[in-house]
Amino acid sequence: MVIDNFTAIIFLTQVTPIINNMNQVRAKKYLGQHFLKDMGIAGRIADSLILDGKTSVLEIGPGMGVLTQFLLQNPLIDLTAVELDKESVEYLHQHYPQLNVIEADFLKLDLKTIFPDKFCVIGNFPYNISSQIFFKMLDNKDSIPCLAGMIQKEVAERIAAPAGSKTYGILSVLMQAYYKIEYLFTVHEHVFDPPPKVKSAVIRFTRNEVSKIDCDEQLFKAVVKTSFNQRRKTLRNSLKPLVEAGHPMYADPIFDLRPERLDVAAFIDLTKRVEAALASK
Numbered sequence: 001m002v003i004d005n006f007t008a009i010i011f012l013t014q015v016t017p018i019i020n021n022m023n024q025v026r027a028k029k030y031l032g033q034h035f036l037k038d039m040g041i042a043g044r045i046a047d048s049l050i051l052d053g054k055t056s057v058l059e060i061g062p063g064m065g066v067l068t069q070f071l072l073q074n075p076l077i078d079l080t081a082v083e084l085d086k087e088s089v090e091y092l093h094q095h096y097p098q099l100n101v102i103e104a105d106f107l108k109l110d111l112k113t114i115f116p117d118k119f120c121v122i123g124n125f126p127y128n129i130s131s132q133i134f135f136k137m138l139d140n141k142d143s144i145p146c147l148a149g150m151i152q153k154e155v156a157e158r159i160a161a162p163a164g165s166k167t168y169g170i171l172s173v174l175m176q177a178y179y180k181i182e183y184l185f186t187v188h189e190h191v192f193d194p195p196p197k198v199k200s201a202v203i204r205f206t207r208n209e210v211s212k213i214d215c216d217e218q219l220f221k222a223v224v225k226t227s228f229n230q231r232r233k234t235l236r237n238s239l240k241p242l243v244e245a246g247h248p249m250y251a252d253p254i255f256d257l258r259p260e261r262l263d264v265a266a267f268i269d270l271t272k273r274v275e276a277a278l279a280s281k
């Protein structure tokens, strides 16, 4: 049989197996796939969780298992992985048959059903959904004592930013309210295949043993989100959707401030004022 170039391309496309000839998963941009090549860094990330005895751990986005291989070796870790990419799941089944891997979107996972008790979270996270991962973590904060992983450096800096800094925002306040945050180390682009356009960072969150939040938690979240929805405005202007303009509450000079000036304690105080104003209606 004579195969011209065109026929050869069709032929190759049709017979390309799920795992390609290199026995590697082909990186897909829409899934945020940047595979870590550096075993030293993978080992450091896998070691960064703080474990209190034998612990259930969820790895988000194991890809080809560069972190997974270290996690599976740790006798304290009872590992489950969630991976959205079918090709990666096939790869994991072949290379790590002992791994419990769920083929699903982490954001749609019912965590309470899978982990009725406490569990930790780890991963070299898909950067396109890192904020959503943290909001989901906050929704499950009572079950998650520790999370460690790699995200975009800029996002890690933003979450760890102190009050008063330009990048301080909703996630900084909410995560700092419930977790101790440690920026562990920076990771350069060249250790990934394909390299991302941005630098990365490994960050760790450890749940505060004593809750700082002694106000209504739902209202606290609403006050933080509403305040930052218009971050260039003063609190007097931005909080109007919660408490109507002209309310006596606004006489206090705290409402002259922009939201980035307030640390967690000040947001708790603000929430109590809003709560009192709503109760006095």
Ligand SMILES: C[S@@+](CC[C@H](N)C(=O)[O-])C[C@H]1O[C@@H](n2cnc3c(N)ncnc32)[C@H](O)[C@@H]1O
Pocket: 031, 032, 033, 034, 035, 036, 037, 060, 061, 062, 063, 064, 065, 066, 067, 082, 083, 084, 085, 088, 104, 105, 106, 107, 123, 124, 125, 126, 127, 129
């Ligand atoms: C940055 S890659 C990291 C892969 C691997 N852990 C590594 O370090 O080489 C992110 C991984 O998350 C997976 N992923 C993307 N979106 C996901 C989602 N919504 N739920 C679960 N996994 C997802 C991707 O398929 C990819 O394998």
